[in-house]
Amino acid sequence: MSLQTQPYKGTRDFYPQDKQLQKYMFGVLRKVAESFGYLEYDAPILESLEIYQAKTGEEIVNQQLYTFQDKGGRQVAIRPEMTPSVSRMVAAKRQELAYPLRWYSLPNLWRYERPQAGRLREHWQLNVDLFGVESLAADHEIIQIADAILQAFGAHSNNYVIRINSRQLVDLYLKDYMKLSDQQVYQTTKLIDRWHKIEKAEFHQHASEILNDDKLYRELIELMESKDLGTLPTEIRNHQSVKDLNELMELLASSGVKSAVFDFSVIRGMDYYNGIVFEVFDSKPENIRSMFGGGRYDGLVGLFGVEPIATVGFGMGDVTLLRFLEAHKLLPKLEPETDVVVILIGEVYQKAQIVVKELRGMAVNVAVDTSTRKLDSQIKNAVKSGIRYCLFIGDEELESQTFKLRDLQKGEEKSLSLEQIASSLAVRHIQS
RNA sequence: GUGCCUGUAGCUCAGUUGGUUAGAGCGUCAGUUUGUGGUACUGAAAGUCGAGGGUUCAAGUCCCUUCAGGCACCCCA
Numbered sequence: 001m002s003l004q005t006q007p008y009k010g011t012r013d014f015y016p017q018d019k020q021l022q023k024y025m026f027g028v029l030r031k032v033a034e035s036f037g038y039l040e041y042d043a044p045i046l047e048s049l050e051i052y053q054a055k056t057g058e059e060i061v062n063q064q065l066y067t068f069q070d071k072g073g074r075q076v077a078i079r080p081e082m083t084p085s086v087s088r089m090v091a092a093k094r095q096e097l098a099y100p101l102r103w104y105s106l107p108n109l110w111r112y113e114r115p116q117a118g119r120l121r122e123h124w125q126l127n128v129d130l131f132g133v134e135s136l137a138a139d140h141e142i143i144q145i146a147d148a149i150l151q152a153f154g155a156h157s158n159n160y161v162i163r164i165n166s167r168q169l170v171d172l173y174l175k176d177y178m179k180l181s182d183q184q185v186y187q188t189t190k191l192i193d194r195w196h197k198i199e200k201a202e203f204h205q206h207a208s209e210i211l212n213d214d215k216l217y218r219e220l221i222e223l224m225e226s227k228d229l230g231t232l233p234t235e236i237r238n239h240q241s242v243k244d245l246n247e248l249m250e251l252l253a254s255s256g257v258k259s260a261v262f263d264f265s266v267i268r269g270m271d272y273y274n275g276i277v278f279e280v281f282d283s284k285p286e287n288i289r290s291m292f293g294g295g296r297y298d299g300l301v302g303l304f305g306v307e308p309i310a311t312v313g314f315g316m317g318d319v320t321l322l323r324f325l326e327a328h329k330l331l332p333k334l335e336p337e338t339d340v341v342v343i344l345i346g347e348v349y350q351k352a353q354i355v356v357k358e359l360r361g362m363a364v365n366v367a368v369d370t371s372t373r374k375l376d377s378q379i380k381n382a383v384k385s386g387i388r389y390c391l392f393i394g395d396e397e398l399e400s401q402t403f404k405l406r407d408l409q410k411g412e413e414k415s416l417s418l419e420q421i422a423s424s425l426a427v428r429h430i431q432s
Numbered sequence: 433g434u435g436c437c438u439g440u441a442g443c444u445c446a447g448u449u450g451g452u453u454a455g456a457g458c459g460u461c462a463g464u465u466u467g468u469g470g471u472a473c474u475g476a477a478a479g480u481c482g483a484g485g486g487u488u489c490a491a492g493u494c495c496c497u498u499c500a501g502g503c504a505c506c507c508c509a
Contacts, residue, residue, distance in 0.1 A: 063506095064508080079509095080509055083509075113508090114433085269508045317509090375468050383469055392468075406469090
């Protein structure tokens, strides 16, 4: 039996082309995060199992977490998300860090489940978190960053929708206003979460069964359809969470975030969210699933035995982002990092080294074709690899110190000195 | 974890109601007199038909099991 060449289930190999694309994407993410003053951090891919048990539901820990016991008998988990790790790091230095604390990271994360469109077992996720700001300025800034990222990739505001809700409002509405039982709250929450995934008739049917009250049922439907805070019942319209949402929407509008809407269907699964929550959706109807999201989770740092810290953040996965960029044709054509392939003519391998080394010294990325195959084969190979230029080096060139630089895209060939070659290729680096 | 669909050359796929030695296009490699590519022509390599078992004189084709992939559910970090 021979070994499989496939990568492990639900994972991807990054061939140079894929890796280059990832580098491009991460580059944009880093640039935007840093433009808001965020600093990059990282943490180990392994964490003790208990930091996930402390904060999440049973199912996630039992079924969707990679866990094992190490040789010292410790229960270990491969991180499924970054939030507990960063909370741990902040808690560890709670007293000495300067707030507001703006941090981001690009961790690879693992979850054990059956892969499907846009969801794999390993993915990479931009995490952006703002610690120590209780006011709405934090929620506003985080959503601004999410918006700025999509804009930085060239997306238009109508390519995506940022749906915003408040956990406090959901609680208020279901418990205080509707006066539902715990069981009803749970069922209704799950149903609301599925609003965009199921047919209206199905939603209506389930809602009327759970609520068993015609007035409440119709009000809920109206609230979800309206996407307007003004449709909230007058009894709760002056509650703080509603004021917050109104103010947030106004802040976003005045800072040029055009894609944001209030949407009562946004819940998010994790229990640790305690304030504003948001999710970003592709406006293309064939990509119905949430792309990414986040919100406020003020209680998480406090789980590590220190005074809690107000926190707002979000996570954006590379798989869903890539799907979005592909669907909207927002991926640029990337040229190989290698600038030029040297094609040797005759027995000049050794003599050419001086020239090649000099070019590299002038910041040109040079690969030498060592195959000694016929010239046309070498040229074909260079074309296939996507490299823009090839440089011919033979006895004549070494004698005259002028070399033929061939532009493989245009088919033009020029005889140039090394300095001329280096400066014409340096232009490419500046442009890119 | 549950359900549906799919596995034939590196890739995309043909392959009749089971019937000789499993095909095509693209790609790869080589050549068309070795200092110049994308075209053309010639030739070559390349498949345990996902794997294992069964039915049959005979299985790529039918049955069972299993593995892998895709999609949906569950869940969503």
